[in-house]
Amino acid sequence: MEQHGAVDATATSDELLPWRDPEFIRAPWPWFDRVLRDHPLFELSDGTFVVSRYHDVMTYAKDRSLVSVPPEGMGDDPWAANENSVLLTEGERHSRIRRTFSGWLTPKAVRTWAETAARTAKEALDRIEDDGLIDAHRNLGVQPAQDAMAHALGVEREDGFPYIRATNQTMVAMGWQPTDDEVVRAREGFGFMMFQAERLIAEKRHNPGDGMLLDTMIRAADEGQLTERELKESIQILWGSAAHNPGHHVSSALVDFANNPHAFTAYKKDPSVREAILNETIRRALPEVLLDRFTTAPLEIHGVTIPPGAKIRFILGAALRDPDVFRNPDEFDWERPKEASMALAFGVGTHNCAGQAIARATATAVLDVITERFERVEVVGEPDWVFSDRHRNCEGLTVRLS
Amino acid sequence: MGPIQILFGTESGNAEMVADDIADALEGRGLEHEVSAMENFEVDLLTSADFAIFITSTYGDGELPMTTAPFHDALVTAKPDLRSLRFAAFGLGDRTYDTYNNAVTVLASTLTELGATQVGETGRHDASGGESYSDTALGWLKQLLDDVALD
């Protein structure tokens, strides 16, 4: 693959990716295509480096010298609320926390939680009236995923939508130079989710012993394997974000099915192509557009030495449309070569998505249920997308199923 | 011959799926087998086993994953006599790491040092290659069963 010739580490052009431009936020694709072609590695005027090509993101984003917390610390960033979670810890501490729940989110374990997701989706479809209309984001995207996590944790089912709102408020503050107002809203989002996490932990402590995930993690905390703070932040993430990306992914997949009716039909008729179709819907949903990391040691990329303490933005959204790997990236094409893996949408390296298996299993369960009963889907009105330079999500999608 | 012992060690559960796929394939051929998670398996039981299939991923920087590590530690500490054991090995890794599939190599060499005999080639799945776990594992198993008499 041609690569080295095009590296441009001298351009300090802040216009190449205009992070706060509403049009860029809505549809960054032309900007991504340009940096992929002409500036696969470049530096911003504040010293941030930007990496966009598929193979570069795959290779360098997993470098073990990279960390998620900036060298100056989190300061008063609202995301400091997750400083004691897997997201912002490294090394042994990170594995210790992650291992308290990872065994519950394995491809085999999630089959059981996905049955709950299927049941929730079926119940929602049962409620559809003659007009075929359904609030698909809430009922097919969010709630099945929230209920699947309720099952795993061993907690009562609850409306997942307030958590989606709250998580979106926090995600906006992960974007480029959030405004004061966005920071305030992010704190509110964390405040709400932390309060709910505390409540669930207190309720389970009051009524322990079901042996499910929350009970098990509380026991781990009581035995000293997790601090109280680590426990609370872990539950905030698991419960608060259980349905956030899945809700968006399923909504985006339904829009894809509406625009590509042959994909709906193929999914319905041919179980052997379902996984490939699911993969393509995940690539296009792109809930997390990029990953920010910080160097702790010099990191050489294509002959350019990035100094310690620098920020690197790895643009998943560009990598997943790198024409060297994804031909005609705008097309819904589930027959891409098997090397063209969308797994990058779940991140890479130590902080790769802990929820990948449950997200895939619940989405599959929901799409199976929908395609089993219906022939086609139409989008009604405008979906309510919530985008930033850092994330893509949804707060409303109505569809007609027939 | 006693049942084939299928032992898996994992960080995020993919090795468990491979173990189940291999178990199903052995079932299809009428070969008796038992699947166990390494962390629940007493290493001394290996002294009375005839044939075992070890499946492990690699984590960190070429390290043993969460449930392989304690099993490997137990082998190194207890030093069971494995001269009557034949085994095959399959690793899950990612070629974009310099330490591609290091854990399965470490585990196989420890087993060999304890007297066990490895048969067939070590299988390797590359998570960056795009091939499914099942396809790689079952392709490897087929080759193994063609080359080695297990019944």
Ligand code: HEM
């Ligand atoms: C389509 C669905 C999903 C997508 C595309 C997705 C994507 C991602 C990405 C890109 C990351 C890496 C973030 C970073 O490195 O900064 C991540 C991390 C994470 N995700 Fe997901 N996610 C999804 C669903 C879920 C679900 C359902 C859960 C709940 C169990 C979850 C839990 C996590 C956790 C705990 C982390 C942090 C892992 C760590 O730092 O060790 N995700 N996810």
Ligand SMILES: Cc1cc2nc3c(=O)[nH]c(=O)nc-3n(C[C@H](O)[C@H](O)[C@H](O)COP(=O)(O)O)c2cc1C
């Ligand atoms: C943080 C992390 C570190 C990894 N380190 C290595 C490595 O050093 N060598 C390797 O070959 N694979 C490595 N891998 C790839 C895994 O072995 C691979 O994804 C495997 O399929 C995981 O299987 P499991 O779910 O059974 O643990 C790593 C994966 C992650 C997420």
